Amino acid sequence: MPSLYCFVALGITLTQALAAAYTNPKDYAQMPVPRQSPLPSESVQQGLGPSLSKNASIFGPDDSRWPDATERYQDFAVPQVQVVVQPGVEDDIPTIVKYANEHGINFFVVNRGHSLTSTVGRFNGIQIDVRSLTDISINKDAMTAKLQAGARNYETIDVLWKEGYVTTTGSCSCVGMVGPALGGGHGVQQGVHGLIADNLIGLNVVLANGTAITVSETSYPDLWWAMRGAGHNFGIVTSFDMKIYPVTVPSYYYRNYVFTGKHVEPLFEELNKFHANGSLSPTWGGAFGVYTMEPSVSTTEATIFWTFIYGGSKEDAAADLSSFDALGPVAVDEGDVPFTSISDILISGLESDLCAPSKVHITGTAGLQVYNVTVQRQLYDLYNKKVSKEPLLSGTKLVHEGYAVEGVLRGKPEGSAFPLRDDNLLMYFDAMPPPNSGLEDFAFQWARETEDLWNAGEGEWRKPTTYVNYAAGHESLESMYGYEPWRLEKLRALKAQYDPLNKFAYYNPIVPLES
Structure with a gap:
């Protein structure tokens, strides 16, 4: 995901099924966690360790490796890890799972810990940490x-x-x-x-x-x-x-724009023309924007940043960008980079703030086909109203991801469990209440109001959609896995076949855990 949009990405390699939809993600944090007897790391080391490869590790909270192994991107509703097991080779993982099953221990797999959803907060047991398997x-x-x-x-x-x-x-x-x-x-x-x-x-x-x-x-x-x-x-x-x-494109051209509130309507009118309802040329990597506060531009209203990525030269991109130049942006920046540097242009590189761990993220998301210009004004005004009331939330971001979608549309909707091939645009809300600020409830309400506006702007004919990797935990199963009845029926039947005991029940689960 682009730049200011690292939030998505969801680094949990595996996880486990889904939980029911709740009005507020906090419901998951408040629900009883599946009971798990205290699990001394020494007993796991003695019982499991001899069966694993020589490079495998097993340790508990007293080990110096614990903080790094259990560090997460999202610090809200975190899994309750009692013991960390780091496999030395892939073949260790079946052994770990069998051991956990034999001893009635829950297990949960993590690669980078970027999961956003509050449903993971119901886990309690062994974390299988695969971060060393990087070949x-x-x-x-x-x-x-x-x-x-x-x-x-x-x-x-x-x-x-x-x-x-x-x-x-x-x-x-x-x-x-x-x-x-x-x-x-x-x-x-x-x-x-x-x-x-x-x-x-x-x-x-x-x-x-x-x-x-x-x-x-x-x-x-x-x-x-x-x-x-x-x-x-x-x-x-x-x-x-x-x-x-x-590699057929040795260099990518980017252009960054800075806009203000007066640009909202003309900007989104031009963006709708640019994206052409899912017909943007795949030569474009996409156009990605964010509403956020930038004091150097304004201390009272959100600033609008937009980045365009093109697989080619500035000269070839110029015609498609001329209408954005004509809007009179506050600032423009441009350049050429190899594909390896695009994340840095999108402010999502390794050293970016967006990769910083251990923050509380209050999130919301929606999938759109076009930008509703009236709604975009309402969202902008709502942003300013909320930050005016609670300035500690001035770092909140409303992210707009507009990738080219031609390659996505080539895939058959029925060919996989991914149901959202007609989502042309991905929206993402991210508020980060400071520690001990007591602003979580305020941020939750703002997130839901934002989602409601995004979805209302699509019209009654289109139901809300949720890219599962961006889900906060309150969304409906249908919005994540598809409204066609056959989709959930098929998924539930396969779940009963391959995971009848619901071991994988912590990541936006198809079958919710029992309370």
Whole structure:
């Protein structure tokens, strides 16, 4: 995801099923956590350790490695981890799962800890930490790459680029690859090559009972369908193969604009023309914007930042950008960068504030087809009203992601569990109440009001949609997994087949945990 939009990305490689929809994400934090007897790390070390590879580790809260291993992007409704197990090799994971099952212990898999949803707050047990499994290998003859579960976006982009290849990734450097892929996986390459999930070839998966299998179009094809869009509910991906493509665009042109409140209506009218209701040329990586406070521009009203990414030269991009130049922006910045630097342009590089861990994020999201200009004005005015009342929330961001979608639309809607191929635009609200400010409830209300405006702007004919990787935890199952009745029926049937005891029940679950 682009820049100021790192929030998405959801680094939990695996996780576990979904919970029921609640009015407020705080409901999950307040619900009883599934009971788990105290779990001394010493007993796990003694019982499990001898069965694992020599590089595996098992430790508890007293270990010096604990803070790094349990650190998360989202500090609201965090999982209750009692013991961390770090596999040394992929083959350790089936052994860990079988041990947990034999001893009645809940397990939860994490690669980068970027999960946003409050549903993970109901976990209590062993964290399987796959961050050390980062191997990336390229098969040039087959035009594929094999990635282990801990591989991050920036590592994948860098390794492939050095060999003359690209693939579909998210746009936030610090997020893992497999977590977003299991929920679809949006990114700058999607206009040309489709979602991350569209480029998967095969998955090495550990099922809830500890069985290791390979899942592909020809091996467990029913699970192959489910894993691409609802995969967090079905198994642990230990590694996966995906398509790669020769680099054909050596340099990307970007142009950054700064606008103010007077530009709202003309800006969004031009953006609707630019995106052309899902017909933006895939030569464009997309156009991405944010409402936020910038004191150097205004201390009383939100500033509007917009970034355009083009796979080519400034001269070729100029015609499509001339109407934005004509709006009279406050400032303009531009340049050319390789694909490896796009995350830095989008302010989502490794050292960016958006990759900073341990913040409370109060979020909301919606999928749109076009921008409702009237609603965008209402959102802008609401932003100013809320920040005027609670200045400590001046860092709140309303993020607008407008990727090219041609490659996404090539995928058949019925071909995978990902149901939202007609979402042309992704919206994201992120408020970060300071510690001990008591502003969580205020931020929750603002987030819901924002979501309501986004969805109302789509009209009565279109129901709310939720990109599962951006879900906060209160959204309906239908909005995440599809309104067609057959979709949830199929997912529930597969859940009963592959995870009948609901071991994977913590990440936007299809089958909610019992209270």
